[in-house]
Amino acid sequence: MCNKFKNVTHCLFDMDGLLLDTEKLYSQATQEILDLYGKTYTWDVKVSVMGLQTQQVAEAIVAAYKLPISWEEYAQRQRERTEFLMTEAELMPGAERLLRHLHANKIPIALATSSGEHMVEIKVTHHRDVFELFHHRVCGSTDPEVKAGKPSPDIFLIAASRFLDKPDPSNCLVFEDAPNGVQAALSAGMQVVMVPDKLVTEEMRKGATQVLKSLDDFRPEDFGLPPFPTIG
Numbered sequence: 001m002c003n004k005f006k007n008v009t010h011c012l013f014d015m016d017g018l019l020l021d022t023e024k025l026y027s028q029a030t031q032e033i034l035d036l037y038g039k040t041y042t043w044d045v046k047v048s049v050m051g052l053q054t055q056q057v058a059e060a061i062v063a064a065y066k067l068p069i070s071w072e073e074y075a076q077r078q079r080e081r082t083e084f085l086m087t088e089a090e091l092m093p094g095a096e097r098l099l100r101h102l103h104a105n106k107i108p109i110a111l112a113t114s115s116g117e118h119m120v121e122i123k124v125t126h127h128r129d130v131f132e133l134f135h136h137r138v139c140g141s142t143d144p145e146v147k148a149g150k151p152s153p154d155i156f157l158i159a160a161s162r163f164l165d166k167p168d169p170s171n172c173l174v175f176e177d178a179p180n181g182v183q184a185a186l187s188a189g190m191q192v193v194m195v196p197d198k199l200v201t202e203e204m205r206k207g208a209t210q211v212l213k214s215l216d217d218f219r220p221e222d223f224g225l226p227p228f229p230t231i232g
């Protein structure tokens, strides 16, 4: 049987909405701010900001809802609300099993999140052992080398270059939930497994190398990675 996917050697993981169930918490915090102005955080705006850096998200929301505040003020309010909420972030189904499996099989893995370093620390409060499996973390909103956020390829190219053996992008597999993140991975010349929210349209899934309902459905052997051990 011919495999339509190319073998890879390294994996890069998005965090929000992919490894951690934080997108619903962002929606909650955003809606609380918009409530003050009688506005509703709608899916079309939400999906357009998913994966962007903090400043870009704040600018987009202030513009979309014509809020009478600066992006800095918006970002400050979002941070105040999310700092509390995100300590309770839960792992997405299949995330821990996949990360532990890749790590146990010595497949180099890295985190490539648009979130800033401080927020990443808060989000991993209850999952430190799992997030320590990564060779390194790239935190887009605070990393001086990451100039442009997703959908630009910068974050994934920088994440790849920080592995000791500096793999070619074509040998890296990205895991993403957001259309902006999928575009970033493709622009970086990488294959990308997309695990989208149910509301992401067919059109927005186009281009992804593989689309899955859950990380639990991922078959490492599709990409030349060691398969999960069979039970029994």
Ligand SMILES: O=c1[nH]cc([C@@H]2O[C@H](COP(=O)(O)O)[C@@H](O)[C@H]2O)c(=O)[nH]1
Residues within 6 Å of the ligand: 014, 015, 016, 017, 023, 026, 027, 030, 046, 049, 050, 051, 052, 053, 054, 057, 112, 113, 114, 115, 116, 141, 178, 181
């Ligand atoms: O409704 C929202 N979704 C997502 C974000 C943003 O999502 C990023 C998470 O990125 P990633 O999925 O690359 O880990 C955070 O920096 C945050 O700014 C947000 O602010 N609001």
Ligand SMILES: [Mg+2]
Residues within 6 Å of the ligand: 014, 015, 016, 017, 018, 050, 051, 176, 177, 178, 181
């Ligand atoms: Mg994400």
